[in-house]
Amino acid sequence: xxxxxxxxxxxxxxxxxxxxxxxxxxxxxxxxxxxxxxxxxxxxxxxxxxxxxxxxxxxxxxxxxxxxxxxxxxxxxxxxxxxxxxxxxxxxxxxxxxxxxxxxxxxxxxxxxxxxxxxxxxxxxxxxxxxxxxxxxxxxxxxxxxxxxxxxxxxxxxxxxxxxxxxxxxxxxxxxxxxxxxxxxxxxxxxxxxxxxxxxxxxxxxxxxxxxxxxxxxxxxxxxxxxxxxxxxxxxxxxxxxxxxxxxxxxxxxxxxxxxxxxxxxxxxxxxxxxxxxxxxxxxxxxxxxxxxxxxxxxxxxxxxxxxxxxxxxxxxxxxxxxxxxxxxxxxxxxxxxxxxxxxxxxxxxxxxxxxxxxxxxxxxxxxxxxxxxxxxxxxxxxxxxxxxxxxxxxxxxxxxxxxxxxxxxxxxxxxxxxxxxxxxxxxxxxxxxxxxxxxxxxxxxxxxxxxxxxxxxxxxxxxxxxxxxxxxxxxxxxxxxxxxxxxxxxxxxxxxxxxxxxxxxxxxxxxxxxxxxxxxxxxxxxxxxxxxxxxxxxxxxxxxxxxxxxxxxxxxxxxxxxxxxxxxxxxxxxxxxxxxxxxxxxxxxxxxxxxxxxxxxxxxxxxxxxxxxxxxxxxxxxxxxxxxxxxxxxxxxxxxxxxxxxxxxxxxxxxxxxxxxxxxxxxxxxxxxxxxxxxxxxxxxxxxxxxxxxxxxxxxxxxxxxxxxxxxxxxxxxxxxxxxxxxxxxxxxxxxxxxxxxxxxxxxxxxxxxxxxxxxxxxxxxxxxxxxxxxxxxxxxxxxxxxxxxxxxxxxxxxxxxxxxxxxxxxxxxxxxxxxxxxxxxxxxxxxxxxxxxxxxxxxxxxxxxxxxxxxxxxxxxxxxxxxxxxxxxxxxxxxxxxxxxxxxxxxxxxxxxxxxxxxxxxxxxxxxxxxxxxxxxxxxxxxxxxxxxxxxxxxxxxxxxxxxxxxxxxxxxxx
Numbered sequence: 001x002x003x004x005x006x007x008x009x010x011x012x013x014x015x016x017x018x019x020x021x022x023x024x025x026x027x028x029x030x031x032x033x034x035x036x037x038x039x040x041x042x043x044x045x046x047x048x049x050x051x052x053x054x055x056x057x058x059x060x061x062x063x064x065x066x067x068x069x070x071x072x073x074x075x076x077x078x079x080x081x082x083x084x085x086x087x088x089x090x091x092x093x094x095x096x097x098x099x100x101x102x103x104x105x106x107x108x109x110x111x112x113x114x115x116x117x118x119x120x121x122x123x124x125x126x127x128x129x130x131x132x133x134x135x136x137x138x139x140x141x142x143x144x145x146x147x148x149x150x151x152x153x154x155x156x157x158x159x160x161x162x163x164x165x166x167x168x169x170x171x172x173x174x175x176x177x178x179x180x181x182x183x184x185x186x187x188x189x190x191x192x193x194x195x196x197x198x199x200x201x202x203x204x205x206x207x208x209x210x211x212x213x214x215x216x217x218x219x220x221x222x223x224x225x226x227x228x229x230x231x232x233x234x235x236x237x238x239x240x241x242x243x244x245x246x247x248x249x250x251x252x253x254x255x256x257x258x259x260x261x262x263x264x265x266x267x268x269x270x271x272x273x274x275x276x277x278x279x280x281x282x283x284x285x286x287x288x289x290x291x292x293x294x295x296x297x298x299x300x301x302x303x304x305x306x307x308x309x310x311x312x313x314x315x316x317x318x319x320x321x322x323x324x325x326x327x328x329x330x331x332x333x334x335x336x337x338x339x340x341x342x343x344x345x346x347x348x349x350x351x352x353x354x355x356x357x358x359x360x361x362x363x364x365x366x367x368x369x370x371x372x373x374x375x376x377x378x379x380x381x382x383x384x385x386x387x388x389x390x391x392x393x394x395x396x397x398x399x400x401x402x403x404x405x406x407x408x409x410x411x412x413x414x415x416x417x418x419x420x421x422x423x424x425x426x427x428x429x430x431x432x433x434x435x436x437x438x439x440x441x442x443x444x445x446x447x448x449x450x451x452x453x454x455x456x457x458x459x460x461x462x463x464x465x466x467x468x469x470x471x472x473x474x475x476x477x478x479x480x481x482x483x484x485x486x487x488x489x490x491x492x493x494x495x496x497x498x499x500x501x502x503x504x505x506x507x508x509x510x511x512x513x514x515x516x517x518x519x520x521x522x523x524x525x526x527x528x529x530x531x532x533x534x535x536x537x538x539x540x541x542x543x544x545x546x547x548x549x550x551x552x553x554x555x556x557x558x559x560x561x562x563x564x565x566x567x568x569x570x571x572x573x574x575x576x577x578x579x580x581x582x583x584x585x586x587x588x589x590x591x592x593x594x595x596x597x598x599x600x601x602x603x604x605x606x607x608x609x610x611x612x613x614x615x616x617x618x619x620x621x622x623x624x625x626x627x628x629x630x631x632x633x634x635x636x637x638x639x640x641x642x643x644x645x646x647x648x649x650x651x652x653x654x655x656x657x658x659x660x661x662x663x664x665x666x667x668x669x670x671x672x673x674x675x676x677x678x679x680x681x682x683x684x685x686x687x688x689x690x691x692x693x694x695x696x697x698x699x700x701x702x703x704x705x706x707x708x709x710x711x712x713x714x715x716x717x718x719x720x721x722x723x724x725x726x727x728x729x730x731x732x733x734x735x736x737x738x739x740x741x742x743x744x745x746x747x748x749x750x751x752x753x754x755x756x757x758x759x760x761x762x763x764x765x766x767x768x769x770x771x772x773x774x775x776x777x778x779x780x781x782x783x784x785x786x787x788x789x790x791x792x793x794x795x796x797x798x799x800x801x802x803x804x805x806x807x808x809x810x811x812x813x814x815x816x817x818x819x820x821x822x823x824x825x826x827x828x829x830x831x832x833x834x835x836x837x838x839x840x841x842x843x844x845x846x847x848x849x850x851x852x853x854x855x856x857x858x859x860x861x862x863x864x865x866x867x868x869x870x871x872x873x874x875x876x877x878x879x880x881x882x883x884x885x886x887x888x889x890x891x892x893x894x895x896x897x898x899x900x901x902x903x904x905x906x907x908x909x910x911x912x913x914x915x916x917x918x919x920x921x922x923x924x925x926x927x928x929x930x931x932x933x934x935x936x937x938x939x940x941x942x943x944x945x946x947x948x949x950x951x952x953x954x955x956x957x958x959x960x961x
Contacts, residue, residue, distance in 0.1 A: 008049055009235075010210040011042065014201050018050050021175055021199060022057060025143040030170040034193045035179040037203030039340055040236025040267075043179040046203070047147050050177055054145040060138060065149040066158070067294050068339055073373055074157040074405030075105045077148050078131065083108045086134070098133040101126040104404050105161075124157070124404065125657030128164035135165075136172040143173035150339065151178055152185030156407030156442060159185075160661055163192035197929060205233025215242045230266050236338055237267050243323070244270035271344040278322060281307055282315040286324060290346040291357045291378075295328050295335040300368075304360050358382035362393075372397040373408070380415045391416045395431065398438070406441035413438060429458040436473070440626065443663010445477045452477065468494055468505035472512040480666045482703055484520045491516065501532070502539035510536060511552045511591075519666070521706045523560035523745070530556050534569070544584055547576030548591035554598035559706070561746045561782050563602065570598045574607065578614070586622040589615055593627050596634045600641075601747045603787045603823050608638035629659040633671045640678060641787070643826025645864035652678055666707050669695045673711040676718055681827065683866035683898055685722055685939035686932050692718045696732070706745070709736055713744055713752050720759045722935065740775055750779040750788045754795040766802045773799045787828060790819035794832045801839055810839040827868065830859040834872045841879055850881045866898050870942055896956050898940045906933045910946050911953035 008015060014035075021031045035043050047063070054061040064081025073079070086092060087108035092099075103109040104127045138144050148154075148162070165176065178193065182202065193200070206214065211228045214235060219227065219242055227245060231238035275283060288305035289296045302312035316334070319325040324341060325334050336342040349357075362378035376397035383390030394416040402409035413435035420428055432455040439448040452474040459467045471494045475487035495501070495509045510533030517526030530553035537549040550573035557566035573595050577588060585592065592615035599608035612635035619628045632655035639648040652675055659668040672695035679687035692715035699708050716732040719725070730739065737743045741752055753776035760769035773795040780792035797812035813836035820829035837852035853876050860869035896904060902923075909919045916934070920927045934946075941952050 008045070009214050010206045011046060011049075011203075014046060014203070015049060017199055017201060018046070018053065022050075022053060022059070022145075025059065025145070025173045025175050026057070028143075028173050030172060030174045032166065032176040032178070032196055032198040033201060034198050035177070035201045035203065036182045038234065039181060040234045040240075040338065041203040041205070042235045043181075043203060044149055044338075045235070046201075047149055047177060047179055050145065051147060054143075054175075057143075059143045059145050060141075061145040061147065062138075063147040063149070066151060066153040066155075068150075068153050068343065074155060074401055074408055075127075075161065076155050077151065077158045078105055078161060079107060081146060081148060082106060082131075082134070092134065092137055096133060096137070099130050099137075101130040102134060105131060124160060124661050125164065125654060127404070128161050128657060131161060132165060132168075132170065135170060135174050139170075139172040139174045143175070145175045145177060147177045147179075149179045151180040151189060154180075154185065154189065155405055156186070157405035159189045159192075163188060163660070164657055166192045166196035166198070169197070206235060206238070207233065211235075211238045214238055218242065219245055236340065240267055241270050244273040267340065268344050268348075271341060272348065274322065274324060275345065275348070278318055278324070279315065281305075281311050282318045285312060285315040286319055286345055287349050287353075288357065289325070289334070289336070290342050290349070291354070291361055294339065294342045295330070295333045298332045298334060300361065300364060303364050304357050355382050371400065373400055376412050376415070380412075383419055385419050386421055387419055391419050394419070398434065402434075402438055402441075406438040410435060410438040410442065410444070425458050429455055432458065433470070440473075440477065441662065443665075445481050445664065448477045449474060449481070464498060464503075464505045465508075468498070468508050472508055475512055475516060479516055479519050480664050482699075484516060484705070487516050488513070488520075502536045504540060504542065504545060507533050507537045507540060507545045507549055511548060514552045514556055515590075518556055518559060519705045519707070521704070521709065521743075523556050526556040527553070527560055527562065527565075543576045544580060544588050547573045547580070547595075548588045551577065551591040551595040551598065554602075555594040558598050558601035558747060559745050563783055563785060566598055566602055570595065570602055570604070570607075574599075574611070578611070582618050582621070585615075585618050589619055589627045592618075593630050593634070596631060596638075600634055600638050603641075603785045603825075605638045605641045605824060609635060609642070612638065626662065629655050629662055629664075629667055629671055632658065633674050636678065637674055640681070641823075641825050641828070643824075643830075643859075643863035643865070645678070645682060645827075648678055649682070649864075665698050666705070669698050669711050670707045672698070673714045676714055680718055680721065681865050681867055683870065683940045684900075684936065685718075686936040688718050689715075689722055690932075704735075709744055710748050712736065713741060713748065717752055717755045717759070720756070722939065739772070746779040746782045746788075750776050750783065750791055753779065754791045757795040757798055761798055761802050766799065769802065770799045786819045786823050787825045790816040790825070790828055790832060793819065794828075794835055797832070797835050797839070801835070801842060806839050806843040810836055810843070813839055826859060827863050827865045830856045830863070830865070830872075831868050833859070834868065834875065837872070838875055841875065846879055850876065850879055853879070854881070866940070870898065870940070874942055896941075896952065899937060903933050903937050903940070906930060907937050907941075907949050907953050910934070910937075911950040913950075 018033065021033055024031055035046055037043055044065075051061050051063060062081050062085055064077045064079070066077045066080075083106045086102075086106055104124075135144060135146065151158075151162070154162075162176075162178065170176075180189070208228050211231060211233055212224060215224060215227065215238060223245060227238065227241045231241055275286070278286070284305040285301060285307060288307075289301040291304055292301040298312065298316060302309065305312070307315065316325070320327070320334075324337055326337060327333075328335050336345075346354075358378040359382040362375045362382065365375045365378070372393050376394055379390045379393050394412045398409040398412035398416065401412065413431055417428065417431055417435065420431065422428075432451055436448050436451040436455065439445075439451060452470055456467060456470050456474065459470065471490060475491050478484075478487040478490070491509055491513050495506070495513070498506050498509065500506060501510070510529050514526045514530045514533060517523065517529060530549065534546070534549040534553050537545040540546075550569045554566050554569035554573055557563075557569060573591070577585065577591060577595060580588070592611060596608045596612040596615065599605075599611060612631045616628055616631050616635070619631065632651045636648040636652035636655060639645075639651060652671070655671045656668075656675055659671045662668075672691045676688045676692035676695065679685075679691060692711070695711040696708070696715050712732045713736060716729040719729040719732075733739055733741060735743070739756060741749045744752065753772045756772045757769045757776065760766075760772060773792070776792040776795045780788040783789075793812045793816035797809045797816060800806075800812060801809035813832050816832035817829045817836060820826075820832060833852050833856040837849045837856060840846075840849035840852060853872050857869055857872040857876065860866075860872060896907065899907060905923060906919060909922065914922070916927050916930045920930045923930070934949075937943075937949055938945075941949060943949055943952065
């Protein structure tokens with residue numbers, strides 16, 4: 001295939017991998033390729049070849065790249081790749097609501113009215129969903145190849161978006177082609193790339209023969225050998241040295257290249273030779289261009305260089321002829337031959353001239369009406385301390401960026417602080433508070449702690465409310481870093497300095513101390529602190545504060561197992577907080593989280609859903625979205641208990657994305673644990689294991705607290721369900737008192753013990769199952785809540801059935817079903833109905849068993865609980881009854897219909913007697929990934945061997961015939 005780019009030397013294997021990806025794209029399969037290597041190794045050249053080949057095959061190819069010195073423009077690489085195309089195709093999506101957040105990413109879609117852009121303040125995942133949907137729509141007519149280059153310079157918002165796309169496979173023929181320097185750029189980006197199912201291409205250096213072939217016939221003999229040796233197989237260095245060698249000798253020596261950071265000395269010398277060969281006006285223009293950007297606007301560079309339009313045009317022609325610059329697809333926009341050329345030119349200029357040039361660039365952009373974010377880089381490089389205009393512009397840039405790119409905002413806030421006079425205490429305090437919020441939004445809790453500590457020192461002596469508020473924020477950040485003792489000491493110190501506990505600041509301190517006690521698994525101390533907080537709030541007589549303190553008490557009481565106190569406090573908090581107007585409720589969003597969690601633990605699931613949904617709405621409309629991840633996860637868990645798995649999955653997916661953006665490991669740990677629970681119920685064992693393992697690993701081996709305890713227990717049970725090593729799982733629960741889980745609060749312990757009963761019965765250990773059922777019953781008695789009782793009764797019923805007491809099993813199962821139904825816990829009730837059906841079957845009552853099992857199967861199907869639904873179906877098949885009472889169901893209701901597309905492919909290949917390595921090769925996946933998919937296939941189909949999988953596939957084929 002001719003590319004139009006000339007011969008590509010030494011990259012035949014890599015080009016073959018790209019061709020394979022394009023072929024898969026033609027078949028409708030999405031893909032991702034990550035190209036890495038040292039500077040000048042040929043990443044961009046390979047991407048150009050991909051672009052040409054994609055164009056020739058009729059694909060839509062869009063490209064974007066990142067500029068080295070302007071890396072803080074939010075979503076910069078995405079704007080470069082998509083903005084112009086989308087602006088020319090405004091009919092895309094036809095009003096699709098998922099695209100409503102696109103203006104937060106693409107400037108061309110902003111109409112000045114704001115739209116829903118305010119939602120992105122903390123919920124940037126909505127913008128990610130919008131871009132995902134956009135890419136899928138763009139690929140609807142023909143495959144899309146999206147090329148993103150130089151990602152080692154990408155801004156944080158762009159990296160977040162790439163990570164979000166890589167975590168979940170795109171639904172359509174979209175190939176993401178990503179390039180970055182090896183070992184450089186964001187650690188988050190590199191981690192996302194290596195955790196994704198991507199093709200990884202690491203470009204290596206050319207051989208001496210390939211380097212000589214690249215140079216061609218223009219240079220021969222010893223000079224050719226010297227260049228080949230000095231370039232050491234780097235294609236760009238090879239061509240650059242050859243280019244310099246081909247220039248005619250000049251009498252004047254080039255400007256010294258000493259100190260050209262990031263450019264090898266030999267290459268820098270060669271570039272200096274080229275620069276010395278151009279005229280003075282051309283040198284002035286290219287130096288100004290290095291300030292203006294890459295690509296750069298010709299008019300801006302001309303004015304920075306202070307050249308006349310005529311001289312600028314002549315200089316441009318000269319630079320284009322030398323190849324130092326080249327044109328772009330946009331008129332009057334030009335680019336450097338390579339980023340290293342720009343780096344060398346920039347670093348070779350005099351420091352004083354650079355200050356003046358950046359200042360001139362900022363002023364010129366201001367005259368042109370450029371936004372503050374476009375001018376901030378130049379101001380940062382040139383402004384002096386005390387420059388009020390510069391500080392104002394940097395703060396404007398930060399305020400503009402904070403919604404979409406808090407990392408960029410943090411940079412501009414920090415830059416403004418450096419320029420602000422130390423004596424301007426109040427102004428510095430305000431900026432420090434804003435900087436801390438930006439740092440918290442990107443998960444930089446360590447830097448957030450430092451910033452908040454500095455802010456606390458600047459609070460006026462009499463402003464106790466602000467001091468307490470900032471100290472509480474600081475303590476929360478320290479808790480999320482595992483510094484629990486330090487957070488406790490800090491809160492105790494500020495509490496001791498308050499004139500009285502019965503005051504708004506006193507209430508806030510006690511509520512904050514309660515939260516720390518919860519994190520450190522000390523609910524007893526937390527309950528006493530929360531009681532004091534509620535008493536102090538009542539003395540203040542502020543309904544919002546009383547509601548906040550009551551919600552805190554309700555939460556800690558339910559975790560402790562004090563249900564009566566929890567119910568009383570939940571009712572009080574709900575009445576007060578839900579009566580507040582939105583603008584007042586925005587001041588108590590953490591209390592709404594505590595209230596929703598308490599409602600969930602108290603099995604008031606509809607209350608929990610209502611409270612969480614209103615809190616999320618207030619969060620998004622007031623820009624206080626830091627609480628949305630945990631609120632959405634509570635909403636997901638409550639919806640799950642009500643049997644609304646579709647709503648639970650949607651809320652949980654949003655919670656995970658928001659938590660990852662928040663960068664708070666403790667929050668992410670708890671949310672991933674919930675993801676694992678939902679995935680397990682839906683029959684997605686692989687996702688359950690992956691989420692569970694990450695939930696535990698993310699905090700590290702030295703972490704502690706109740707969030708990690710719950711995650712450890714959940715993962716241990718999932719591992720047992722998946723047939724993993726019992727010893728490995730036992731290590732996880734050792735800190736919880738072993739498999740008795742005695743150190744786990746009862747609100748979680750009962751459910752986990754019932755799961756252990758099922759696991760032990762599956763392994764044939766009835767005595768151990770009976771012991772776990774007994775412990776579950778004790779936990780349920782401690783709580784005295786209907787659903788907990790139902791779960792414990794089901795555990796006892798399962799043991800009774802295993803012991804041959806069918807009548808006892810039936811009575812307990814029906815009682816469990818009734819108790820679960822009383823609180824709307826549809827899945828729990830249906831699981832108990834399945835067990836009742838099994839008891840009837842064991843007792844010989846086939847017709848009653850079929851009736852119960854069919855009712856359970858229908859209910860679980862309606863909920864989307866595929867794993868327990870499949871259990872009901874297996875029982876129906878044992879009885880010789882079809883799962884569908886009125887004939888075959890649709891495709892998704894068959895055994896293979898429970899599999900994902902990729903799992904179905906694996907199952908089909910297994911039926912053709914392919915080994916795992918053969919399947920991996922055919923699907924362009926790793927053997928480890930195939931093993932994971934196959935484990936999931938076993939789980940969903942309820943089989944234990946490859947032969948069983950093949951039989952299921954063959955039966956499905958026969959039905960089609």
